[in-house]
Amino acid sequence: MMGKPRIAVHKFASCDGCQLAFLNMGPELLELANHVEIVHFVEAGMVAPDAEVDIAFVEGSVSTEEDIERIHAIRKLSKQVITIGACAGSGGLQALRNLADGEQWLNELYPQPQYIQSLNNTHPVKNYIKVDFEVWGCPVNTEQIKQVVTSLLQGASPLQSKDKLCLECKRQQRVCTLVVAPAAGVSSEKNENQQTACLGPITAAGCGALCPSVGRACYGCYGLADNAESAALARRFEGLGLVSKAIAQKLLLFHSHEEALRQAAENTAETQEASNGQ
Ligand code: SF4
Ligand code: SF4
Ligand code: SF4
The missing domain is CATH 3.40.50.700 (NADH:ubiquinone oxidoreductase-like, 20kDa subunit)
Incomplete structure (x- = not known):
C-alpha cells in the first residue's frame, strides 16, 4: 500500500x-x-x-x-x-x-x-x-x-482460529455445563438442576469461552468451527430433553443460512415427529 x-x-x-x-x-x-x-x-x-x-x-x-x-x-x-x-x-x-x-x-x-x-x-x-x-x-x-x-x-493475512470452543473451555479447566449441571446459584439456560444446551462443540474458539465461564451455554456468535458435527450435537440436545423446535432455535439462532444446521434441525423434527406418531 x-x-x-x-x-x-x-x-x-x-x-x-x-x-x-x-x-x-x-x-x-x-x-x-x-x-x-x-x-x-x-x-x-x-x-x-x-x-x-x-x-x-x-x-x-x-x-x-x-x-x-x-x-x-x-x-x-x-x-x-x-x-x-x-x-x-x-x-x-x-x-x-x-x-x-x-x-x-x-x-x-x-x-x-x-x-x-x-x-x-x-x-x-x-x-x-x-x-x-x-x-x-x-x-x-x-x-x-x-x-x-x-x-x-504488515502485509499479512489475518487469522481466526476455527478450533472448537470446547478446546478453549477445557484449557481453562472449566466444568462442562453440557455434561454437568452448573452449581446452584450459577445461571443456566434451563434451570439450576439441568445441563445447558451449549453450542461450544460446533462453535469457533476465540472469545475465551466467555459464556461457559459464567455457567451459560454458548449460543454460537463466533461462527462455525471446522468439522462442526451439528447432527451429533442435535442428538445430544435431544438427550437433554429438548424438543425439536427448541433445538432448531438453538442451532439457527445466528446461523439460519447454514445448510448443515438447517438439515440437522429438520432431521431432528422428522425423527421426533416419527417417534411421536408411534
Ligand atoms: S464449550 Fe460448552 S460444551 Fe464445550 S466444554 Fe465448554 S461448556 Fe462444555
Ligand atoms: S456465545 Fe459467543 S461469546 Fe458466548 S461463548 Fe459462544 S462464541 Fe463465546
Ligand atoms: S447484533 Fe450485529 S452489530 Fe450488534 S453486536 Fe451483534 S453482530 Fe454486532
Whole structure:
C-alpha cells in the first residue's frame, strides 16, 4: 500500500455494537490514525461513503434492495472487504425472520407496512460479494479489530482460529455445563438442576469461552468451527430433553443460512415427529 492505507467502516442492518470495537480503542484509535486514514466512519463523524479505500469494514446484514446496490458499490470501491460481527457474517439475530413469514410479521408489527421496503429475508454479506475476511462475534471486540488491522498493515493475512470452543473451555479447566449441571446459584439456560444446551462443540474458539465461564451455554456468535458435527450435537440436545423446535432455535439462532444446521434441525423434527406418531 502506498502512503497511509485508507479505511472505511460501513453499517448495514445492525445494532452498531460491532463498530463500538473501534471507538472502544480509546487513545489507541488516535494511534491508529497515525498509521491509517479513516475516510468513512459515520459513527465517528467521517462521512465519505463513495470514497475508494484499501480496507472496508462492513457491519450488519443485507436486508433491502438498496443494501444490495450499496454492498456491490462498496466491493468495487474497496481493495479488501472485511465483515465484522455475526450480523454481517451470518445474517445475525435479524435473520431469525428468515425462519418465519417476513410479510406476516410486517403486517402484524407495523400499522402502515406499505411504507416498509425490505427483502423477505436478510442475508450475510458473502451472499452478494466476495468477502476477504470475516471477524466473528456479537459483538466483535477491540482486540480482534486491532489484530486484523495490524496484520493487514504488515502485509499479512489475518487469522481466526476455527478450533472448537470446547478446546478453549477445557484449557481453562472449566466444568462442562453440557455434561454437568452448573452449581446452584450459577445461571443456566434451563434451570439450576439441568445441563445447558451449549453450542461450544460446533462453535469457533476465540472469545475465551466467555459464556461457559459464567455457567451459560454458548449460543454460537463466533461462527462455525471446522468439522462442526451439528447432527451429533442435535442428538445430544435431544438427550437433554429438548424438543425439536427448541433445538432448531438453538442451532439457527445466528446461523439460519447454514445448510448443515438447517438439515440437522429438520432431521431432528422428522425423527421426533416419527417417534411421536408411534
Ligand atoms: S453482530 Fe451483534 S453486536 Fe454486532 S452489530 Fe450485529 S447484533 Fe450488534
Ligand atoms: S464449550 Fe460448552 S460444551 Fe464445550 S466444554 Fe465448554 S461448556 Fe462444555
Ligand atoms: S461463548 Fe459462544 S456465545 Fe458466548 S461469546 Fe463465546 S462464541 Fe459467543
